[in-house]
Amino acid sequence: MYTTLLTSLEKGIFTITINRPDKLNALNKQVFADLNAALDEVYRNAAIKSVIITGAGPKSFVAGADIAEFGDLDKEQAMDLARNGQDTFFRIERSPKPIVACVNGFALGGGCELAMSCHFRIASDNARFGQPEVNLGLIPGYGGTQRLVQLVGKGRAMELLMSAAMIDAATALQYGLVNHVVTAEELLPKAIGILDTINGKAPIAVGKCIEAANAVFDETKNGYETEVHAFGACFGTADRKEGTTAFLEKRKAVFRGE
């Protein structure tokens, strides 16, 4: 079904593996088309409760946008390229289902931007992060200048953006860019363990956590007001009733996403 992705669905966890290992999983047009189709599936398929995005092979998560496709774009075409990339990554960021990046090697340029658009990140100890676009006379175009500042703070982001420096997994952990660093073997099991826990919670409430936390960084929204509305919406759900009733009855809640 997908040319550049491998996908699997197990126990509600949909794993998307970007599969161009000979090109270090660089994001070309086909990867973006496939990613959008996979995101359609994520949004549409009720059997998918959460998502892992990772890269094929032992070396790279995603080593950036496919530089071979850049060609000679004029200014308008380059702006379209950036907008389209941003739109795809907004769909990841705004997904009501949790999406976790399992960073298994290089996460450079568009690869770091892809990881940053996910709700959180787990890295293997060989992961490397960076925004090397200034080496190419460019800047990040898929949201990297914004999300890097959000995640690591302005000073660190400025240094990384302007120097094109690569940081290792330990530094990424120290910066707060990733939540956990584990061995390559432990990477997917670690994400699956966390997502198993999340998948046991009330899905509508989980989606509302994402919506409210995203509102912090959305200048068109008042985050506190978004929280009030999200809280109110949760109160109307059958899962809220089940959650509070189960607590009072000292039993485990069974959530249905309703």
Ligand code: COA
């Ligand atoms: N776009 C297109 N192709 C890429 C790529 C990218 N972003 N990153 C790696 N590749 C390709 C290489 O061209 C090479 O292809 P080839 O075997 O057909 O020549 C293959 O992937 C392997 O990469 P290689 O450079 O040989 O691996 P390495 O271990 O020596 O170096 C990197 C790894 C990540 C340091 C290096 O590939 C690199 O700097 N990539 C570009 C990173 C970048 O600037 N990303 C931002 C783009 S906006």
